[in-house]
Amino acid sequence: MNIPVATVGTAAAGVLDGLERLQGPVTVVRRCTELTEMLAVAQTGMVRAAIVAGDAEEITAGIADRLGSAGVALVALADDPMLRRRLDALNILNAPTGLDPGDLAELISTAVLALGRSARTAGTAMADPGAALGSGTNGEGPGEPAPGTPESEVRAGTVTAVWGPAGAPGRTTLAINLAAEQAAAGRSVILIDADTYGASVAVGLGLLDESAGIAQACRLADQGMLDDGSLRALAASVSLRGHQLAVLTGVTRSDRWVELRPPALDGVLEAARRLFDLIIVDCGFSLETDEELSFDTMAPRRNAATLLVLEKADTIYAVGAADAVGVPRLVRAVAELAETVPTADPLIVLNKVRASSVGRQPENQLGGAWERFGPGRQISAFLPADYDAADAALLSGTALLETAPASALRAAIADLAGIRTGRRRPVRRPRRAK
Ligand SMILES: Nc1ncnc2c1ncn2[C@@H]1O[C@H](COP(=O)(O)OP(=O)(O)O)[C@@H](O)[C@H]1O
Ligand SMILES: [Mg+2]
Known part of the structure; x- marks a missing residue:
């Protein structure tokens, strides 16, 4: 040849x-x-x-x-x-x-x-x-490990993507509170804001941080220079019940989305996997506004960061608002996800569940609607509409476990995270999809 x-x-x-x-x-x-x-x-x-x-x-x-x-x-x-x-x-x-x-x-x-x-x-x-x-070759055997990688102990944290359609269904709320529950339970967690449309993790956690940790981490990863020390230094630290939650804040200026290039973001996820047990990524928007959904053109695309995270994630939560607008949007978004990232197996979460939007016994109503129109998957969780708790948390810039520890919303998210809160939850039997 x-x-x-x-x-x-x-x-x-x-x-x-x-x-x-x-x-x-x-x-x-x-x-x-x-x-x-x-x-x-x-x-x-x-x-x-x-x-x-x-x-x-x-x-x-x-x-x-x-x-x-x-x-x-x-x-x-x-x-x-x-x-x-x-x-x-x-x-x-x-x-x-x-x-x-x-x-x-x-x-x-x-x-x-x-x-x-x-x-x-x-x-x-x-x-x-x-x-x-393989690693670099110099004719003398394999190259050095990535900088900062302790050869003896290489962690392999799991990546959880919190995703969903447009219309503010509660992706950030879920991402923040899943991360907070896990961190407060003593696990090593990093929360990454990779939403290229409306980064809001910093606001949600009361971080007066305009530095966009994610963009800085991407820049270093792009140059092959993101090691454990620099990732720790770039992550803000939020104290929760005596434990620390690491946070890479997002890009709030809309013109900065190009800084989250997929190869660099991939490097950030890899570095995070080495350092943390759980990597929770608020990746924002559905894919529907992108004209081209594949990776094969050269022009940077705004949804490419979300696509990368969805491809790499071990777990995907697809969050939709539990109402007449939110459910069909979620149905479409999940169908699109199946086409774009065929390996994805999202867990369906319906948020802001309330009788006033869907009628009495909202969970049964929603389960029924999902069975009729939904793409054949079970609903993994119903999170109640709880405006007092959500507003209080947002106003004080903290997780629900701090502002509204006894709220129904906090209990439902802790449940999803597999954390016991001591609050008794009503027994729920979501209807199974066929
Ligand atoms: N279960 C809920 N009950 C009441 N309000 C909620 C609930 N979940 C989210 N919210 C509120 O809805 C708004 C949008 O939530 P957010 O998490 O920022 O959505 P997204 O990230 O999907 O755009 C916020 O004001 C948030 O406090
Ligand atoms: Mg958001």
Whole structure:
């Protein structure tokens, strides 16, 4: 196989000479003067690999991802050990600039094959392109672990996405209170606000924080520099009954949503999994406003962050408002989710349940409506409308367990989180879907 490649960087001339002398498996078909040109060339389909020889500090997770999604493998040549560790952390194959041309050709073939493998497995096993590529290669064995990863103990926290359609069904309320209940019960929890439309976790928890921890964490992850220490430093800390809840606040300025690029956000989730047992992500909106729902174009899309979280989540709560507008919206949103993220298996939560909106015995009424129109899943939880409790919590910027510990809403959310509160809840028998 002859591999057409493009080169860029101050050391590219030497690489070109070496590869040309080989007259072999790799042909340099394009010498680029800068990385943006390289990205454009990648889009044309004329090359299968990109070699960044020198100036590799400009490489980010976003660039590697864009090349990868154009089917172009990336190899970086760099001599600075710090920089090479950063490239390893980004799972980018790298080697010293003085690498023998034969070895370089082999490295390029490896990168091309690995990219092909990860493309084939993507979608079936939620492939991690990094895992397929392996760590950086320098001819001396496997690369270093990601910075800050203790080799002995690697946690693998679970990701819970709280999601649902437009119309403020209560996603943030559920996310905050699930996280608060778990943290107050002594578990190690981080709450991440990844809502690219209306981030509101900071307000809900009384954090006077405009720093958008999530954007800062994404920036570091994009550069392969998000380690345990920096993630802890970027997360705000909320004290709940003597325990701490870590919080990455969201982007409140609407023009900043582009900062939550999927590859970077993926890096943030991975770092969070290493450090916390539970990662709860308020990912906001349904997918319905996006014109294109797949990952295969280059333009950044506002729902891409939500899609990434839904793809990576171990558990998804799909929250809908329990009324004549909210239920059909939830039905549509769940159907769309099934198309967009086929692996998703959401747990249905109906919120703001009240007799005044659906009639007497609202849970039976809703169960019946869901059976008629819903996409064949059971309703996992009915959360009562409890305006006094919800308003009081929002007004004081705290979780329900602090402001309204005896409220029905708090009890229902604690129940969902598997936490005992001591409050007796009425026995509920939700009707099963067929
Ligand atoms: N079960 C509930 N009962 C009463 N009000 C609620 C309930 N759940 C949420 N709310 C209120 O509804 C509004 C929207 O909730 P929020 O969680 O911000 O929605 P979303 O994140 O889906 O946009 C807030 O004022 C919140 O206090
Ligand atoms: Mg919200």
